[in-house]
Ligand SMILES: Nc1nc2c(ncn2[C@@H]2O[C@H](COP(=O)(O)OP(=O)(O)OP(=O)(O)O)[C@@H](O)[C@H]2O)c(=O)[nH]1
């Protein structure tokens with residue numbers, strides 16, 4: 016990962032990890048668990064080396080996502096259209112040459128390859144096949160953006176079904192597209208993800224949530240500023256924010272179509288005000304960040320500046336109307352291209368959005384603070400290895416201490432046992448909060464019960480059934496639903512259930528976070544004790560005393576646990592989502608609903624209220640089935656109720672967390688025991704080879720000390736003030 020202004024730190028971290036890796040892998044003076052250490056160092060190395068910030072562009076079709084990405088890239092690489100356009104997830108990053116990699120689910124057939132090659136010959140571009148026919152790499156003769164755009168058209172556009180029908184089978188096999196562009200504008204530690212327009216309920220939505228949002232650092236939700244109050248998918252966005260914990264920027268796009276006084280970033284009037292009202296209705300935090308933007312102007316500005324289009328092209332573009340004052344000034348300008356491009360760029364507000372985007376990714380994005388985590392890892396691990404060498408040196412210098420160590424071994428083990436018991440106690444409290452029980456006099460219902468309490472029948476009636484009936488009563492929704500075989504009704508039911516479950520899981524989330532934080536802090540103290548014991552192993556007489564560890568130092572131990580970040584990155588990825596399975600549960604019961612009301616279809620003469628009265632029991636039953644009993648999904652297969660899906664997931668998540676914590680403690684304790692036993696078993700050798708050992712260990716000691724000191728400097732530089740103090 017490249018960090019703006021932090022390349023030096025990054026390079027040092029990679030180098031330091033390599034040195035630590037070398038030490039534990041091949042040094043005869045490392046006596047710990049090589050395989051375990053190697054894994055966690057490798058894990059850190061991989062994160063720093065190839066992890067990138069992922070920024071997902073999301074929003075309804077035609078809202079201007081692809082245009083905006085092109086603006087970020089500085090050229091029209093991605094297809095754009097006045098009609099629905101993008102049909103596949105597309106990942107874009109900077110590369111040494113322009114290329115396109117297409118991953119297929121099945122091998123490409125000869126006819127398909129021939130057909131595609133014929134299209135690409137015109138560009139011109141060539142295709143290389145690898146991975147037994149499942150990976151296509153496309154290379155271009157020129158690095159102009161149009162080449163990329165033309166090569167994508169047959170593969171990822173909605174229009175391709177009409178224009179390239181003979182490539183339909185190949186399109187069906189496309190799993191993932193990775194674009195590398197030569198862009199000088201895009202930072203190379205960022206991957207931009209273009210997504211197909213999101214419709215209210217679709218498979219793409221699921222794919223996006225589970226496959227992409229989970230591993231992203233920032234979501235840009237695009238909203239057409241002309242319809243800001245009328246976005247239907249805020250509920251989905253809300254779930255991203257509340258359950259997935261992802262940061263969302265709201266981008267009011269096509270702002271070039273607004274009057275100047277409608278552009279009000281303080282959200283007090285115009286589209287921003289409408290958006291704020293929508294936030295209120297959907298329970299989205301009102302301090303969410305909102306940007307006015309014009310992707311179209313930003314793109315034109317860049318294309319003009321880079322000579323991809325001419326001044327005349329822009330002046331003739333009826334979508335860009337220039338105020339007469341500006342047009343006049345251009346006539347007198349010495350460099351009209353520069354001035355017009357500058358004007359459009361300023362109007363587009365791209366510089367501001369981009370600045371804020373980097374600022375967020377680099378400075379505020381928790382998941383992205385990997386460099387600091389890695390520096391802490393180095394600090395901690397060089398410390399552990401250092402302590403081991405120091406213990407050995409101490410014994411070599413003064414072999415009489417072996418007697419003391421032997422005599423104290425019992426005390427050491429007793430202290431470690433005590434720490435182990437304390438940690439088990441912490442975990443028992445964690446379990447009680449998770450599964451239900453009493454902690455320090457306070458009764459906790461447990462995650463499952465807390466969720467079920469929310470799904471109490473009256474609450475469902477009030478919060479789900481009633482709103483659905485109310486919806487039927489207004490704006491001709493009943494009539495519309497009858498006209499489309501109740502499809503819109505079932506969508507509305509899904510929507511209300513979704514809102515309801517989102518609210519319940521958001522409340523649960525804070526319970527879970529509080530439980531994990533408390534557990535994490537308490538375990539951190541225990542781990543701190545273990546490490547302190549190790550450092551004092553050959554300084555006698557200290558085992559009986561409880562060592563007091565500064566809370567912030569202890570938290571340092573938790574920042575990067577031996578497992579490679581138990582409480583940070585790994586846990587974040589694994590347990591990051593509270594409820595991933597809702598989409599499946601939501602289908603439950605709809606089959607039943609449609610079946611039940613199908614029988615009414617003939618009774619067209621009923622009044623609206625009679626219709627609603629007749630529908631109500633079946634609506635209620637279906638909602639109950641979805642939430643509590645289960646039913647059939649759209650394909651008639653049995654589907655589990657949401658309550659069960661959520662509970663299973665919560666318990667799995669809790670079990671994962673628990674195992675991680677427990678392993679961490681065990682590993683730390685057994686490492687100290689192992690070290691003590693190892694030193695004692697090598698007593699004869701250490702006594703015999705004192706001078707050689709001292710001479711051999713001294714430079715290694717220096718190396719580890721230097722690593723540790725430098726790691727501390729890096730941590731301080733990345734996260735002032737000193738978190739180790
Ligand atoms: N006026 C104006 N039009 C824009 C702007 N951004 C995009 N458009 C136009 O809106 C249409 C759709 O743009 P796309 O970038 O293809 O939209 P999209 O969100 O990627 O659409 P899908 O791929 O279908 O999801 C195109 O005709 C664009 O030229 C903008 O900032 N202002």
Ligand SMILES: [Mg+2]
Pocket residue numbers: 080081082094095100101209210211212
């Ligand atoms: Mg698009």
